[in-house]
Amino acid sequence: MMKKFLMLVMMMLTACAMLLAGCGGDKKEAAEKVLRVGTEPSFAPFEFQKEGSKEFTGFDIDLIRAIGKQMGYKVEVQNMGFDALIPALNAGNIDVAIAGMSITDERKKVVEFSDPYYTSGLIIMVNKDNNDIKSLKDLEGKRIACQIGTTGEKKSRSIPGAQVTAFNTQSEASLELKNGGADAVINDAPVVAYYLQQGGSESAKTVGEKMEAEDYGIAVKKDNAKLAAEINKAMAELKKNGEFDKIYKTWFGEDK
Numbered sequence: 620m621m622k623k624f625l626m627l628v629m630m631m632l633t634a635c636a637m638l639l640a641g642c643g644g645d646k647k648e649a650a651e652k653v654l655r656v657g658t659e660p661s662f663a664p665f666e667f668q669k670e671g672s673k674e675f676t677g678f679d680i681d682l683i684r685a686i687g688k689q690m691g692y693k694v695e696v697q698n699m700g701f702d703a704l705i706p707a708l709n710a711g712n713i714d715v716a717i718a719g720m721s722i723t724d725e726r727k728k729v730v731e732f733s734d735p736y737y738t739s740g741l742i743i744m745v746n747k748d749n750n751d752i753k754s755l756k757d758l759e760g761k762r763i764a765c766q767i768g769t770t771g772e773k774k775s776r777s778i779p780g781a782q783v784t785a786f787n788t789q790s791e792a793s794l795e796l797k798n799g800g801a802d803a804v805i806n807d808a809p810v811v812a813y814y815l816q817q818g819g820s821e822s823a824k825t826v827g828e829k830m831e832a833e834d835y836g837i838a839v840k841k842d843n844a845k846l847a848a849e850i851n852k853a854m855a856e857l858k859k860n861g862e863f864d865k866i867y868k869t870w871f872g873e874d875k
């Protein structure tokens with residue numbers, strides 16, 4: 620009698636344990652719906668790491684976190700070279716790339732873009748004491764610093780006779796200018812504006828106007844139109860409920 624009772628208790632305990640394990644397993648699965656995001660954080664105020672911190676911050680980071688939340692994903696951001704983002708997408712190592720990436724016809728051939736979320740454009744930055752360079756034309760034969768794989772690099776390489784050095788990060792390109800290793804930098808206007816505002820204006824300035832408009836988009840793998848549509852849906856929702864404007868205001872200080 621006692622033996623039978625003990626066996627019954629043990630069976631019940633085992634069943635309970637299995638049930639609990641099962642529950643735990645389900646929970647884990649739900650929390651693991653992860654959106655793997657790639658970025659290149661030398662592009663403040665869109666993506667950067669605050670001094671002494673490894674944590675990513677910026678307009679793009681807040682935006683993709685909000686989009687991920689809206690879609691029910693846990694967002695995990697990883698740091699990679701700007702020119703590594705598209706290969707990483709197509710190799711399936713990341714799900715999305717958000718990096719102030721301009722939607723271009725060339726890129727559209729190899730990746731899928733979300734709807735545009737910010738309108739940008741290139742600008743020229745020179746050292747404060749430079750009074751020779753006033754336009755693109757004046758850059759002919761000059762030393763230009765830019766970032767690898769960017770529209771700024773493409774523009775730099777289109778200038779006749781220019782000696783172009785492409786760096787891994789925008790920060791290095793700006794430093795090269797400051798150190799006198801380059802005569803100019805070509806980079807996105809809002810990023811240059813932020814750099815100047817954060818102390819860069821002590822040694823540098825912009826010249827001329829912003830060049831043709833470039834729209835930023837969130838990139839996903841070429842055949843993944845479904846994910847792009849999901850992102851667009853989430854972004855539209857954030858625009859409707861005021862969240863997008865809130866994020867915009869945080870970083871650009873004005874209403875969209």
Ligand code: GLN
Pocket residue numbers: 659662701718719720721722766768769770771789807833
């Ligand atoms: N908008 C530019 C491009 O797409 C620069 C992006 C960047 O440097 N993060 O090439």
